[in-house]
Amino acid sequence: MLKFTPTLMLQAILLIIGLVLMIDCALLIAADKINFGTVVPFFIGLIFAIHAVFWQSILVFLNHHSWLKNISKALWIGFGLWLVSFIIFAITLQYNIEKSQTPLQPVDAIIVLGGGIQNGVPSLTLASRLDTAAALIKQQPEAVVITSGGIGIGETRSEAEAMAQYLYALQNVPLQHVVQEAHSTSTEENFLFSQALLQQHGVSLSDPIAIVTSDFHIPRAKAIAHHQGYDNLVTLASPTPLSIRYNAWFREYFAYISGWLLGEY
Incomplete structure (x- = not known):
């Protein structure tokens, strides 16, 4: 019986998020919507999926190359900081959307x-x-x-x-x-x-x-x-x-x- 460990849970989460991002963006790209909003999330999803599927192989490889392991940690930290900045942006954007007014006064x-x-x-x-x-x-x-x-x-x-x-x-x-x-x-x-x-x-x-x-x-x-x-x-x-x-x-x-x-x- 497969033991559901925290690592396996993380792999499952990464795989689900990765597949959702890739499928969503692939459909939009196929409809000629090629821009930052489709290409970048597609590659983020691809990276997530690769990490989920080849988790153990990646760990073994990084353990044999300590300098790459340090770079990998730095990249994940950088991604985490970027993700926080995007969440703050999204919350701010939602706030501005909600307060956008419908013109009532006359305009020229x-x-x-x-x-x-x-x-x-x-x-x-x-x-x-x-x-x-x-x-x-x-x-x-x-x-x-x-x-x-x-x-x-x-x-x-x-x-x-x-x-x-x-x-x-x-x-x-x-x-x-x-x-x-x-x-x-x-x-x-x-x-x-x-x-x-x-x-x-x-x-x-x-x-x-x-x-x-x-x-x-x-x-x-x-x-x-x-x-x-x-x-x-x-x-x-x-x-x-x-x-x-x-x-x-x-x-x-x-x-x-x-x-x-x-x-x-």
């Missing part, structure tokens, strides 16, 4: 941030942003509406155009009511390139402006916008589909660090 402009298209069609994430934005657009028809997003790799039209067409076809928002910012390739550029369009329509950065983006993206988007001088922001968060929610959080963790290192906020 509505900026809908791009979130990816596939074969010219908005992704699930972007469709959620557009559906959320549509309600506000209809509620405040006098506000300037900007769809912001350039042409992605392998695409033939901009996100801004795909977004405007989606709003027209599925939400009955007239095309002439939407201003397209079709050159940006990042959140920083979304706000930077939208400034000229706002100015053309008589909207200053001190006027009330609503930004519509995914719930997980709100904190970083606000920080970038504030850094550029948008000082009267109203945020409208769209729900992230459950199938990609936690992978999106993982990707956002790295994006937040990257934005800080690049001085975006």
Whole structure:
């Protein structure tokens, strides 16, 4: 009879977590969702699974190479510290999502941030942003509406155009009511390139402006916008589909660090 020891329990936990991560990420990668939020967790899951299956062999090998054993310990300690930082990030993100407000006061402009298209069609994430934005657009028809997003790799039209067409076809928002910012390739550029369009329509950065983006993206988007001088922001968060929610959080963790290192906020 197999004796269920603490080591065997740890192996079982590592194997289960590893397989869940690998299967989840493999399905998303197969659907062309290749980014930090899918690739990094896949390799973490692979490492977990390998450790679970070859636990004893790895221990024997490390015991014969003490310097590798020390490196292995340092890597696991580093991973533990990183995991703590990610948990803190996730808790903070959840708090910000819960307190994101639904615009009630009038706004002079509505900026809908791009979130990816596939074969010219908005992704699930972007469709959620557009559906959320549509309600506000209809509620405040006098506000300037900007769809912001350039042409992605392998695409033939901009996100801004795909977004405007989606709003027209599925939400009955007239095309002439939407201003397209079709050159940006990042959140920083979304706000930077939208400034000229706002100015053309008589909207200053001190006027009330609503930004519509995914719930997980709100904190970083606000920080970038504030850094550029948008000082009267109203945020409208769209729900992230459950199938990609936690992978999106993982990707956002790295994006937040990257934005800080690049001085975006």
